[in-house]
Amino acid sequence: MSLGPYASFIVTSYLLVMVVVLILIAWIAIDYRRQKQRLRELDESGIVRRSGGRAAEIR
């Protein structure tokens, strides 16, 4: 597969999309872990939801 004289533009475009999508995925995954960690900490401090459920109970 030859990309011709503008190969750098094509490769840069695809790499950029890949990097941004990976950053989005990582950001969402890290945020999820952070929220779960905070809920665990609240759970350990004895805070109980009004429903009586544990703070870290996600469902």
Next chain:
Amino acid sequence: MAWTDYRFDADQLSLRRNETKQATLPVATAAIITDAMTLIDLANPTRFLTLTARLLPWLAALTAILLLIGLYQSAVAPDDYQQGATVKIMFIHVPNAWLSMFVWGVMSLAALGTLVWRHPLADVAAKAAAPIGAAFTFLALVTGSLWGRPMWGTYWEWDARLTSVLILFLMYLGLIALWRAVEDPSRAARAAAILTLVGAINLPIIKFSVDWWNTLHQPASVMRLGGPTLDRAFLIPLLVMAVAFSLLFVTLHLAAMRNEILRRRVRALQMMQARQRPA
């Protein structure tokens, strides 16, 4: 029973009846409670979290498979007789450009949900979609620029299409800043919803800018009344990539909504904790 008779309880992640409104409800509405409850159940954040946990692995897998197929088809697609291999940029530029507008459309529907129906998940949906929409818009702008340099001889031109998409990107950033600036989510929700609906005026401007003004950007070649003008060799990889990126958005959006629900639960519990502390 209507949506507005319930309020979002971030602590319990459930919908609770608004007692004040309940007292003023006419008795006749009791007849539709059963039907309404079915809809309410779908909006229940607890049920949403359960549904998301089940759906996300399947959606992620399907997205990855479609992206791989789309990337393969893009790689083996023939060169364009005029553009050569640079036509391959189209397979990532166009889906990102479509999604940049589609995500704002989703946020506009969510804004209506916030303002009109006070739907408990509407603001969560809009807030979670904004950074994803901003990322797609950024990618549409940059890949367009990288495509423009070899084809038009310039990275940027202040023409109607490019400028209106840049404005869309700035509006995404403005909305994200607004949500971050106001600590109380319910206070930020209304202002963000109004701003989103005002910003929706930009969507038809983006879409029809290539018809209304003379621009460097080519007119629509897929979503047009006379049917697509693209050859099947380009159209099929483009559509596969468009579906793959749309699924990517749905997957990321559901995951980001889940995070936002949990963030609101953390906030509610932290406030409860602060109230319980002795003065």
